[in-house]
Amino acid sequence: MELQSLIYLFVGISFTIYFGLALWTKSTSTKDFYIAKNSFNPISNGVSIAVDFISAVTFVALAGTISYIGFDGSAYIMGFTGGFVLLTLLIVPYLRKFGKFHLSEFIEARYYSRFARNITILIIIIVSFIYISAQMKGIGIVFSRIFQIDKEIALVVAIFVAFLYSLLGGIRQVTYTQIAQYIIILFAFITPIIFLCLEFTNGFLPHLALFSKTTFAFDTGIKVIPEGTFLLHVLDSSLEDFGFSYTKALGLLDIFTISLSLMLGVATLPHILVKFISTPSVNDSRKSAFWALIFIAIIYTTLSPLAALSKLNNIKHTQNVEYEAFINDEIKFQNDSPNNGKWLQTWQDIGEIKYIEKNNDGKIQINNSNSNELFINPDIQTLVNPEIANLPNWTIALILAGALAAALSTMTGLILITTNSILLLFIEKEIAYNSTKFKILSKLFLLIIISLATFFTIPYYSIIKTITISFTILAGTLFPTIVLGIFNKNITKEGAIVGLLTSLIFMLVYIIYFCFINNDINSSDEYLFGITPIGIGVVGAVLNFIVSIIVSKFTPKVPDDVILLIDNLRSPSINQKESL
Template identity: 55%
Template sequence: MELQSLIYLFVGVSFTIYFGLALWTKASSTKDFYIENNSFNPVFSGISIAVDFISAATFISLCGAFLNSGYESFAYIIGITSGFVLLTFLVVPYLKKMECLSIPLFFEKRYNSKSIKLFTIIIVVLVSFIYISAQLKGVGIIFSRIFQIDLSTAILIGMGITLLYTFIGGMKNIAYTQIAQYIIILFSFMTPIFFLTIEFTNSYIPQMAIFSKSTIFEDRYLIEVFEQTLTDFGFKSFSDFSILNSLAIVISLSLGVASLPHILIKFFSSPSTIDARKSSLWALIFVSIIYTSISSLFILSTLNLVKHTNDVEYDAFINNEIENNEGKWLKTWEKTGLVKFDDLNNNRKIDLINDSNLSELSINPDALSLLTPEIANLPNWVISLVLAGALSATLSTITGLILLIKTTISYELLKENFIQNSIKKVIFSKLLIVLIIVLATLFYIPNYTILQTVAISFTICAATLFPTLILGIFYNKTNKLGAILGMLVGLFFTITYIIYFLYLDNSNNLFFGISSEGIGTIGAILNIITNVVISKITSKSQKNIDESIDFTRVSK
């Protein structure tokens, strides 16, 4: 079947599955809307949790991270995966024991304060807003390829689809839908890596490709060939690696992921702490299958790009006149504005690096993942499957984030009777969702990829929520005033730093070379110091809840 028809078929079938499952399991009560069915199997719950870790940042943006960050891209993988471990063993058991898998509810109960709850809700909505904006960009990129239109128009279409998709129901339908989504995501993500592993290495296991011998230079390992390629074609090589900034990013992402509100809420369906840990273990297994192959994907996608595009006759390439190397995809992607060929030396060839050390092929890093199977001339069904899987991963994460905002507003904020009429509460909640999605569609960070934008939301979590969570669990003397001021200091410092260096100062004269994605590490330190100092100073005038915290730490 012709490629475009196959793309419509795969995407159409996947949409039918998602919407069908969503309608079939539509939430019929407030309980169904807020939580999953308590009889849910830990394996299925683990799948549901894992899907939220495979967002547009993972599926779409990580592949092209080397185009921007080089070896610092590994910091994102390490930070996200280690953050999940912290979440599982350091946060979930204790919050589950207090039956507070919502961070605002835990803070309200721990600090006996509605003001800290309200402040936390504001932070949760802010973090979710930035996260959603990144996912909407991912939806736009996918639709721009599906319909072969410019990115701006595609993002508007994606916004409409997102609004429709997120108003179907609550957590109950999300869980069932995400099981189907994970299956599609797994096969769509791993299939092109499997093909590339066979083409470029002597291995058949994608996770082992990075340690395998290269089929291009049989006497060298793939990692050696990759490093040479980076040097030859002007990519960032290992010599450009910044240890301090990478460490800051790892810590910031790790702490941020460990306090992600839309992940924590998934554990509420588990009837006990033990079941929550079982769900976490299964989620870690399902996540690891994909994340352990990403390092190989970095290498394989870059080598694939160089092999099939460098020093190729442009006209013959786009007209599919080169044997075993079809290039019609280049004209298709140029329509989206995400790929551009500029013949700088007028030789009618695609030169990834010319005499001026400039590449004539400009590729948006966020597009490389979707481009890779087309560049590699993989079968049409693989290309279509990748687009369907990418859309699945992106919509799944958006739905989880929207659900978080719905429940945070309707269940935790509006139940305080700020609005008396229940119908008005529902209307207010839905209007707020529409407003957030519209504003998130318009929001952007100049020259930032999906992965980097998501990292900004993580770094805000790291500077505000995680230190307060950990001190609230393990430090008896922390009190309301210390917690609020600690979060205020962490939030103010981090937001100010991010706004200044992303929007006001483009000189890259960063504080100790730490990027905005890693500044949450410093924000977390300032948060902890402020919290501890203020709590000690005001300890006599604040009521500590030692018995409650001691009970929480004795996890069964």
């Protein structure tokens, strides 16, 4: 079947599944739409958590980013995975035992302050907005390729699709739908990597690709690397021959601060934490974390191999290829079959790939110097791999369907959390969940949030860097406040509020200045201690810890009922079947 028809077919089937599950598990009330019930078993909940964790960032952007920046990409892998460990060990057991659905409710109860609660809601709204923005960029890229339309038009299409999808998918529906989405994501992500493994190595398991040997002599254009060479050595030689470096710009301090900021931020992701409260007991929350870790690991352990294979894939199939003949399908590949180069023209038309002829030889030159002629946006590397490798059309259609599933699933949960956070301000004024006013306001907020987030852009920031900004804000604000609230009985409401505001204001000023005002590449010399905006969450967290502890020493003591609450949270449960 022709490629475009297969794309429509695969995407259409996946959407039919999602909408069918959403209608089948439709919420019976508006309250059920926004608030989860403790009715999901650990395995299904683990799948749902894994899908939220993977998102468009992992599926679309992460492997391409690692392929582009090399060793520096380890900061993202360590940050994301390490953050999940912190979340399950330091946060989940205590918040699940507390038994409320929203982080702001815990902050209000622990710090006996409605103002602290409202600051928390504000932070969640800011963080979720930036997160949604990155997800919508991913959806826009996928729609651009599916319909072969301009990116701006694709974003408008994405707004309406995301809005409609969000209306059908409440917390309950999202959890069930995400089980189907994980299956699609898994097959869509792994299948092209298996094909690449079979092409480049003597094995097929992506998780072992880095330790496998090549099955052919790899010609870099400078020297021939013999068959049977370990893949990592082939990659190393290729990078050296074409002038690619192992790192782009990051130093040890950057890697440390970005990794730690990501860890602390991931540990307090509101749309992830709410999933752990959807289990019948604290013990089931722990089991959910175990299953989520397994489902996440299946994907994450393939990222480094995929990054390495992506770099070799680009070199093998585009280096020294005649451009005009390539895009006109006149280049012969293996076994005299044509190497379809239409993908290059398609992605150029969309605006995600640029080819600039510099030496007038008519051939594509890729390297790490000013003479580089082909730039592939790292955000699309995973999506374009099957087309570059000339894989079967169905693998191209499958990976687009998987990318859309990854982006939509996480975005829906984020939108629901954001909308719920905003509407909490109205609920306390006794606007009922099922009232007409509530329903109208909720739909209006959904549309406004999606529309504004879609066209919010941080200049020069990729999807992965944009989403890291949201994590770094969480790292400096909510993580210290929650951890201190659980493990330090002496932190008062005044200490928590001043700590939150200090870190929030500091980070927002820092991020806004270096991302929007003084965002010149050379402005890095002006960074505080040389720390980039995406790693400033570490400094924010230190400020929050210090200010909260100091201010608490000079303010009235924590009330006895709050001390009792903390003792109950930290004491071992006699009965692990606490219900909400």
